Amino acid sequence: MDKGVKKEKTLAKSKDEKSYKKAAKKGIIPAPRLLKEEEIEAFFQKLEALNPAPKTELNHTTPFSLLVAIILSAQATDKGVNKITPALFERASSPKEMLSLSIEELESFVKSINYYHTKARHILELAQVLVDDYDGKIPEDFETLITLPSVGRKTALVYLNVTKDAPVIAVDTHVFRLCNRLGLCFGKSVLEVEKKLSKRVPDKYKSRAQHWLVLLGRYTCKAKKPLCETCPVADLCLSPEKRV
Numbered sequence: 001m002d003k004g005v006k007k008e009k010t011l012a013k014s015k016d017e018k019s020y021k022k023a024a025k026k027g028i029i030p031a032p033r034l035l036k037e038e039e040i041e042a043f044f045q046k047l048e049a050l051n052p053a054p055k056t057e058l059n060h061t062t063p064f065s066l067l068v069a070i071i072l073s074a075q076a077t078d079k080g081v082n083k084i085t086p087a088l089f090e091r092a093s094s095p096k097e098m099l100s101l102s103i104e105e106l107e108s109f110v111k112s113i114n115y116y117h118t119k120a121r122h123i124l125e126l127a128q129v130l131v132d133d134y135d136g137k138i139p140e141d142f143e144t145l146i147t148l149p150s151v152g153r154k155t156a157l158v159y160l161n162v163t164k165d166a167p168v169i170a171v172d173t174h175v176f177r178l179c180n181r182l183g184l185c186f187g188k189s190v191l192e193v194e195k196k197l198s199k200r201v202p203d204k205y206k207s208r209a210q211h212w213l214v215l216l217g218r219y220t221c222k223a224k225k226p227l228c229e230t231c232p233v234a235d236l237c238l239s240p241e242k243r244v
Helices: 003-009 017-025 037-050 063-072 078-091 095-099 103-110 116-134 153-164 173-182 190-200 203-219
Strands: none
Touching (some): 063 078, 063 095, 063 116, 063 153, 078 103, 095 116, 153 190
């Protein structure tokens, strides 16, 4: 037997054993092996054919409003965020305009979102730092972005990917689930999946991979009831949960 094939068939004994088991403990049934390079190429070819230029579903009008929308979307849905942001961004779409709102006024716009008290406070803190230290502009490098109030690793990666078409992949719950379930990569944490996935996705797809995976997880490869019969990559899927 070819050594490569043997290694794939004994994944539970490989260096990915802990990651594989931890994913299973989080309620995800991992694929029995990793997708091969040629399978990953075919996977993204299919997604590209269906949607060559995927975009974020978060509505925004300026770079700052995008950053605010990403912050609001933490532990919330894009749909829920999009319901409240039109009125907010009509009133305040720049750091300076945001600072014209009191905390009470801002909370009135975002009160339907989870943790709105905390998010409103962080958004005003962010706006203040941008006005005081960056002349109201948003830094364009990752290391500076993650020093801003309420801008963590995932938020910064999403922002750079959307605004700069950066070849980075932010891992949310959808991406984490898909990677383990389909065999794109195995990881016990978001950071581990992010690092492994960035090495496995071909460069030509990296700037769009985040959107494709999020959309696939959100509308097709759902956590509880995946719509395998309409999945564009069902023929490549290795998930034990596959229904076709």
